[in-house]
Amino acid sequence: MSWSGGYPEAMAKNDARRQALADAGIAVLAREGSRGLTHRAVDAEAGVPVGTTSNYFRSREALVTGLFDRIGARLAPTPEDLAARADEPPSRALFAAYVRDIVRRLTTHREVTLALYELRLEAARRPDLARSLGEWQRAGLDADVAFHEAAGLPGGRREVALFHYAIEGLVLDRLVAPVDPETSTDEIVDALVAGLLP
Amino acid sequence: MSWSGGYPEAMAKNDARRQALADAGIAVLAREGSRGLTHRAVDAEAGVPVGTTSNYFRSREALVTGLFDRIGARLAPTPEDLAARADEPPSRALFAAYVRDIVRRLTTHREVTLALYELRLEAARRPDLARSLGEWQRAGLDADVAFHEAAGLPGGRREVALFHYAIEGLVLDRLVAPVDPETSTDEIVDALVAGLLP
DNA sequence: TTGGAACCATAACAGGTGTCGTGGTCGGGC
DNA sequence: GCCCGACCACGACACCTGTTATGGTTCCAA
Numbered sequence: 001m002s003w004s005g006g007y008p009e010a011m012a013k014n015d016a017r018r019q020a021l022a023d024a025g026i027a028v029l030a031r032e033g034s035r036g037l038t039h040r041a042v043d044a045e046a047g048v049p050v051g052t053t054s055n056y057f058r059s060r061e062a063l064v065t066g067l068f069d070r071i072g073a074r075l076a077p078t079p080e081d082l083a084a085r086a087d088e089p090p091s092r093a094l095f096a097a098y099v100r101d102i103v104r105r106l107t108t109h110r111e112v113t114l115a116l117y118e119l120r121l122e123a124a125r126r127p128d129l130a131r132s133l134g135e136w137q138r139a140g141l142d143a144d145v146a147f148h149e150a151a152g153l154p155g156g157r158r159e160v161a162l163f164h165y166a167i168e169g170l171v172l173d174r175l176v177a178p179v180d181p182e183t184s185t186d187e188i189v190d191a192l193v194a195g196l197l198p
Numbered sequence: 199m200s201w202s203g204g205y206p207e208a209m210a211k212n213d214a215r216r217q218a219l220a221d222a223g224i225a226v227l228a229r230e231g232s233r234g235l236t237h238r239a240v241d242a243e244a245g246v247p248v249g250t251t252s253n254y255f256r257s258r259e260a261l262v263t264g265l266f267d268r269i270g271a272r273l274a275p276t277p278e279d280l281a282a283r284a285d286e287p288p289s290r291a292l293f294a295a296y297v298r299d300i301v302r303r304l305t306t307h308r309e310v311t312l313a314l315y316e317l318r319l320e321a322a323r324r325p326d327l328a329r330s331l332g333e334w335q336r337a338g339l340d341a342d343v344a345f346h347e348a349a350g351l352p353g354g355r356r357e358v359a360l361f362h363y364a365i366e367g368l369v370l371d372r373l374v375a376p377v378d379p380e381t382s383t384d385e386i387v388d389a390l391v392a393g394l395l396p
Numbered sequence: 397t398t399g400g401a402a403c404c405a406t407a408a409c410a411g412g413t414g415t416c417g418t419g420g421t422c423g424g425g426c
Numbered sequence: 427g428c429c430c431g432a433c434c435a436c437g438a439c440a441c442c443t444g445t446t447a448t449g450g451t452t453c454c455a456a
Contacts, residue, residue: 033319035232038443049405060444114322121319124312124374125231134375141377161378162389169367176322177332179339180359191360195393212433236413247435258414
């Protein structure tokens, strides 16, 4: 409790290792939940000696923040994701395919997506995290709106946001306990697009 | 819900107290997250001596299950909620009002709703909880579908499920970090109804 | 070669947590 | 009256967690 002597401010900076630890943390977060996310659990998951995670992320708060950054990086659409369909003429069908891709990406990366929901709840009670999360989400929405308008599709920010809500809810449902398992995810997405695209 | 058998033997049975503890647990779960949900924390929240929660819910798993039961009870629509608008002629506007009510109920009971999301994530990694949750959700959807059809509104189970997804996502967004704070929640609900009701 | 800085492994410690046991209190039936 | 069971307060204990300290290792520049 005597930090007056001054512990060297230097913190581990090996970025590859830090990233590996963050990935391990995401895995733990998805598998064990917020409750199981501890320094030692991340150490075990990453197969590194006890204490390593503690060296890289001084406090649990720092660890959570680090995970959030990494999740953002891992879930961000790759450039080719965006470019893939850029040369096709815009259409409702194209948009539907685009949204299907997003949902597929999220449900496929179950681990990362669940970890993100977990962090979202953490943000519900940590204002600083909420701010970061809000900025990140809004930036994502901005990009979606830009894409939307560049494609000449109808609807503005408000309408694109509707998809955001619906997709968030759909993915959570599908990842945890589907209420309507008979209907395929793609069908649902198509129905959403049919209704919500003006 | 199907597990209406007795409590595990040799356990406290005072239902009023058990319920009070569950409510305290919900408060803790919402405020501190899954991580902060401990027997002692519930004791403190409920203002009872240390050990009480442990007496009523022998293990943490039992505690979580108990909370889930209580949340179900607290979020279930009261009969008058359902009957309130039953005598008005069915219309899109009436349905919109109905959905607005639901969303308002969820966002107002921030505590309970956040706790429910928390449990949902817990269910993502505990199959037995996922089963209970699935049954509960499906029962809710059944009721919604019945109401929907009784009101003579267009659309079946699949369409009602779309509302389920959209509302889940919307409420989470609103409770944590709204991406589109300018638009009022009621406006959003109206837009969803306009689009998703066939 | 040597100095030192960054990086890493390990230990230590104070506190928190799940779980079980044990005795005490209270109220209603004999 | 008294006794029995339900209900409850409290303590104990082994384990886990966050955090900090410290000494060793590696590697590059002087």
